[in-house]
Amino acid sequence: MSTLILALAAGAVIGLSLGALGGGGSVLAVPALIYLLxxxxxxxxxxxxxIVALTSATALSSHASDGHVRWGTGLLFAAAGIGPAMLGSALAVHLPERALxxxxxxxxxxxxxxxLRPEGEGDATGKTRPGHVAAAGAGLGTVTGVLGVGGGFLAVxxxxxxxxxxxxxxxxxSLLVITVNSLAALGMRGGTVGRLDWAVIAPFAGAAVLGAWDGRRLASKAKGTSLQHVxxxxxxxxxxxxxxxxVV
Known part of the structure; x- marks a missing residue:
């Protein structure tokens, strides 16, 4: 199978997941880029x-139009993760590849x-606890910076x-948080972006962005827990x- 087809197929799967579940898809992006590409x-x-920054921003616009984004809470959560995301990103380029x-x-x-665990619903008030927001945001930012994932599986x-x-x-x-953290971490890797193989990355990212739109529609039709478990x-x-x- 050609590299282009692999990039398009993998990107579409990541986009579908991110659009449908609000997270998780980005965790598959890195292994796909390593093992398939x-x-x-x-x-x-x-x-x-x-890829995560572009795809999350696309999915965010769709969720925002439906009124499902808490902007104040999301920006506070994201602000707490910007510094850790940048530090983690700077650290990642110095880690041994096997350790990473x-x-x-x-x-x-x-x-x-x-x-796989059952998910509970939040309370109707959605009260923001600044200390909890800061701690959770900082942890998420670190994961995003070091590992290059959005962290929606932690944010949600x-x-x-x-x-x-x-x-x-x-x-x-969560898509707002992911977008901000990904951009912050990416800013610390500006010198490495130019060395990427754009013949692979561009179709991968394009397919992921399109997949995010389809994922949002899929989420409205399919049972969320079934998609998540698969x-x-x-x-x-x-x-x-x-x-x-x-390790081997």
Missing amino acids: GLTPVAATTAGLL QAAFAMTAAVAAIRM PALVGVLGLQMREAVGT FALALLAVAAVMLIDA
Whole structure:
């Protein structure tokens, strides 16, 4: 199969997931770039940040038009993660590739397990607790910066369980957080962006953006928990393969 077709197919899957679930899809972007398209872990995490930023911004506009974004809470959450995202991004380029790959695999496994657990709804008030927002935002920013993932699998549970948002609002608001954190982390890797293989990255990103629009429509028709569980099982298998490859 040609590289172009692989890039288009992988990008479409990541976009569908991000648009439908508000997170998780970006965790598959890095392994796809490494194993299907031959990028190094460092290059893959940089490309992942770019793809996640573009795709999340696209999905965000759709959720915002439906009134499912809490802008104040999302911006506060994102602001707490900007510094850690930038520091994590600067650190990532100096980590050994096997260590970066193993850390990514473990994070993907946590994401899959978290997605398999039943999700509770937030309270109707959606009260913002600044201390909790800052702590959760900083942790999410670090994960985004180091591993090149959006972190929606962490943001959505935090927005629901810690901040009391309803699930639809948490999904939409998480996309705002992901977009801001990804752009902040990407800013620290400006010197590496120019060295990316754009013949691979451009079609991948384009397919992901288009997939995000379709994912939003899919979410309105399919049962959310079913989509999440299927994706989580696939992600768990990917995490196992990556971890074995990193340690063997």
